[in-house]
Amino acid sequence: MKISFFLNGISETIVVADGNTPLLWIIRDVLNVKGTKFGCGKAACGACTIHVEGEAVRSCSYPAKFAEGKQINTIEGLGNEENPHPVQQAWIEEIVPQCGYCQPGFIMATAALLAKNPNPTDEDIDQNISNVCRCGTYFRMRKAIHRAAELTQSANTKTEENV
Amino acid sequence: MSKEKKKISRRKFLVRGGLGTVGVLAIGSYIFRNPIRRAILAMANTMDMAYMGDTSNPMLWFELTKDNTILLHSPKVEMGQGTFTSLAQMAADELEISIDKIAVIHAATSTGNIDGMSTGGSTSVAGLWQPLREMAATFREMIKTEAAHKLGVAVSALVSENGIFSANGKRLSYAEVADGVATWEVPDVPALKEIKDYKYIGKPVPRVDLAAKVFGHPIFGMDAEMSDMLYGSVVRPTKIGARFISADVSKAQSMPGVVKIIEEDDFVGVVANSATEAENAKNAILVEWDAPNHLQTADIISLMTVGNGKSTIIQKEGSEVTDDGLVTMEFRSPIGAHAQIEPNGVLASVVGDKATIKIATQVIGLTRKEVAERLDLDEENVNVIPTYLGGGFGRRLHTPHAIQAAVMSKAVGKPVKYFFSRKEEFQHDMFRPPTHHVMKGKLDTDGMLEHLEHHFVSGDVGNDSALVPGILPPIIGADIGAIRGGFIQYGKVPNLRSVYWHVELPFATSFWRSLGLLANTFAIESFMDEMAVRAKKNPIDFRLAHIQDDVAGERLKNVIRAAADNAGYVDTVINGKAMGFAASTDANTPCAQVAEVSIEEGEIKVHKVTLAMDPGVAVNPDQVKAQCEGCVIMGMSAAMHEQMYVEDGELMPIIYGPYNMALMKHAPKEIDVVLLQGIDKPGAVGEPPLGPIAAAVANAVFRLTGKRLNEMPLRL
Known part of the structure; x- marks a missing residue:
């Protein structure tokens, strides 16, 4: 079948x-876009998290046919070195990754959370970020999520000033 | 298509079948009677291991490129531990160039720069500290000599700045200096700089792989590509000790996308056009196994009991404890999975008498050897190209799936990528072995320990591993992995015993980050806490009073004091929160931790962990801290959440979630790391901080509930 x-x-x-x-x-x-990772194939670890129409989705368990006509975004579409997404910028500032394999999934899950909830509390983070990181980078990730919220807000403030 | 039912020999499908020998030996062998045993054991315990590879030729390590970047070919792999960054720091400082002019890459075996052992054991930075700096300094002098020659001046007249030499108004880059040079003058190893003069060593330099990991670059084994690549999958049994009888591949053969079914003596595999098609076809192969169904977790627990198997005394001072006034406690730890997020996988291409293997592995040389042997190729014709690892933790200290992918590639004449499903990862892990510990102690009238004994049983860690020469276990008598952390670090106790019992399990167990350390420290440090309580002493003071006054003892005392001071340790419950303390020494690195804990809705909640460690010189203090934070959380996950169990002959569970692991909501919101430097060289970092956490949390829970938790995972 053909899917667009x-x-x-x-x-x-x-x-x-x-x-x-x-x-x-x-x-x-x-x-051949490899930033999105395979971890478990059962939507249990979150390594494959992408955005479908802005929603965080675990793509290992998302049938391709449902993608028809939709906007799909992966880590490669979030930002780049010249123009990092605030979540990526925060991840760099806090030096979060260790092995790095789970990180695109966490970054995508965080970006989706911040789009809905620009200033999440620790409890919001606990409830919404349920991916698995074996290296145990959660401590720095939490700091980076709060930092990303700050960066997003200051970027928004600047944009408003410019308007 | 005709129905195929082919008989295949039964060997090699599983590492082991059937329960190991169970017996009780009254008299164990004693390690210290044999000087060779003693020497090897000391080495295994301190992990003070030199790097095992070629460090005589800087040309193997450094490659100059046209854009004046120096490629550092690392025979150590990057699995998150930050080794690449530390190596770049060490090289940049002695090469006298900016760190952003160095690109660290994995050394393919074709470069000849091959580690003689593995990436593991917290030895990478420590082992390369001296040789890498010496090679960098030597290389710098080689370039300088040649630059002076090309510029027609004396070396002393050269001005060198960030990889550019200038003299008499002329400038040459490192690469231009090297261009066309056929013979190099290699000087004696120059004197190294003083640590205080380094620009990068000792500084919190950001990870060199940060951008690749934040922007999703394709750096992992799973991301490897070759043109015309196909996908393989291999049938694996679900039951422990299953023996292969026959496979009916007729249905699989006609599945969409299937290119070939490969039936070998020791495995049945499928090659297909896509990963999904390969997986689907594999699941359609009807395999008949001869599999025992009876095995249950209770069988494993009864097998894993001190007194079973063969014992070896690994530590002995004074006399054995007598029953008079004796305190005895037992502790247990469960089977643990590695659960690294990137499954084991490999991409192999066999063309003629040559093979190329792209793989995330901790054992590059061993993988090359195994592929060469199976395909009957010269080792030099097998090029293993290591990739970044999506977690190592010991899971990739044997990667024989490279053999299977190579066999499949040869059979179809195209590159084949093959990786484990998550279920296969969980059921065919080389697990952290379950353990059982019996602690015995006795206080004198002043409340000091007169006797302290640790008797423990563990499944294999180093024994029966492809990494440990078969000759070693009989020499040592004890498993060099299982005994990590099993020694008692309180040298002032006059009567000490540590006795290791060896029992073989019916499934494979091996190296899991920090090996025996987590479980052994859980037992010893929980018991020390119990004895401090019985002696009515502060647990910090109680420990300090029992530590000997030598170098190792002073370093241990210092981290204990630092952790207690920084945490503001108090031995009372305040506002529903209690502090638990524990300390360990692993691979010559002492570490102490204070866990601040409360009980929230019937669950153990860890709010803060204060950790003090003395790893010697911290080449990158930020990444040492990152390893400490990671060890605390991975250790908490193992200590409080994780366990594999055996049900009707099957290892369970087979997926994250049911295999319960620490998530964001479980991680402490504060982790305070204090680094001390008690020796003037880098020591072990990646595993020692995993030691104390289980006992620290359990000791806090004791203060909150009066209940001494003696089983991992800790439950109220």
Whole structure:
């Protein structure tokens, strides 16, 4: 079957024999965009978290056919070294990653949380960020999430001033 | 298509089958009668190991590029521990160039720069501290000599700044100096700079892989690509000790995307056009196993009981404890999974008599050797290209799936990528072995310990590992991994015993970050706390009073005082919160922790951990702290949440969630790390801070509830 969607703003059309193929593998192996990770295949660890229409989704358990016509964003679409997303900027400032494998999933989950809740409390973070990090970077991640909220707010303030 | 039912020999499908020998030996062997045992054991205990590889030739390590970046080919892999950053700091300081001019990459085996051992044991930075700085300094002098020659001046007349030499108005970059040089003049090793003069060493330099990991660059084994690549999958049994009888591959053969079914003596694999198709086809292979169903967790626990198997005394001072006035307590730890997020995987390409293997592994040389042996290739014709690891933790200290991918690649004539499903990761892990500990102690009339004994049993860690030469376990008598942290660090106690019991499990166990340290420290430090309470003494003072006055003792006392002072340790419950204390010495690095704990809605809640450690010189203090924070959280996860169990012959659970791990909501909101420097070189960092956390939390819970928790995971 033919499926069309936008990946990081670029229109993509793929042909897949089985529309139930997890979107994760379409992104990684068909479109060769590797930042989104495979961890468990059962939506249990969050390493594969992407944004579908701005919502955090665990792409290992998201059938590709549901992507039809939708805006899909991955870590590659969030920001880059020249123009990092506030969450990425905060992650750099706090030197969060260790092995780094789970980090794109956490960064995407955090970006989705901040889009809805620009100033999350510790409890909001506890309830919404449920990915697994084996290196145990949670302590720095919490600091980075609060820092990202600050960065987002100061960026918004500046934008308002400019208006 | 005809129905195929092929008989395949039964060997090698699982490492082991059947329960190990169970027996009771009254007299154990005693390690200290044998000087060789004593020497090897001392080495295993302190992990004061030299780097095992070629450090005679800087050309193996440094490569100059046209853009004047120096590539540092690292034979140590980066698995999160920050080694690449520390190596870059060490090289930049002696090369006298800016750290952003150094790019650290994994050394492929084709470069000849191969680690003789593994990345593990918290030895990477410590082991390379001297040789890497010496090679960098030597390389710098080689370049300088050549630059002076090319610029026609004496070396002393050269001005060198950030990889550019100038003299007489002419400028040459490092790369320009090296261009066209066929023979290098190699000087004697120059004197190294003083630590205080270093620009990067000792500073919190940001990780060199930070951008790659924040922007999602394809750096991991799972991300490896080759053109025309196919996907493989291998059938694995779900039951412990399962023996292969036959496989019916007829249904799988006609599944969509299947390229080939590969039936070897020791495995059945599928190669398909996509990962999903390979997985689906594998699941359609009907395998008949001869699998015992009877094994349960209770069997493992009864097997893992002090008194079973063979014993070795690893520590002995004074006399054995008598029953008079004796305090005895027992402790247990469960089977633990590595649960690293990147599953084991590999990409192999076999063309003619050559193989290329891209893999996340901690054992580069061993992987090359195993692939070469299986395919009957020269080792030099097998190029292992290591990638970043999505977690190591000891799980990748043997990566024989490289063999399977290479065999599949050879069979289809194309590159094959193969990785474990999460269920396979959980059921075919090389687990942290379960343990059982019996602590015995006796106080004298002044409330000081007269006797202290640690009797413990553990499944294999180093024994039976591809990494540990088969000759070693019989020499040592004890498992060099299981005994980590099993020694009693209180040298003033006149009568000491530590006795290790060896029992073989029916499933494979091996190295899990810090090896025996977490469970051994849980037992010893919980018991020390109990004895302090019985002696009616402050647990800090009680420990300090029992530590000997040598260098190791002073370093341990210093971290204990530092942790207690920084935490403001108090031995009373305040506003529903209590502090628990514990300390350990691992690989010659002492570490002490104070955990601040309360009980919230029937759950143990850890609010803050204060940690003091003396790793010697901290090449990168920020990353040493990151390792401490990570060890606290990984240790809490193992101590408070995780356990594998055995149900009807099957290792369970098979997925995150049911395999309960610490999440964001469980992590302490404060982790305060204090670093001391009691020796003038870098020591072990990546594992020692995992030691005290289980006991520290349990000791706090005792103050809150009066209940001595003696089993991991800790439950009220």
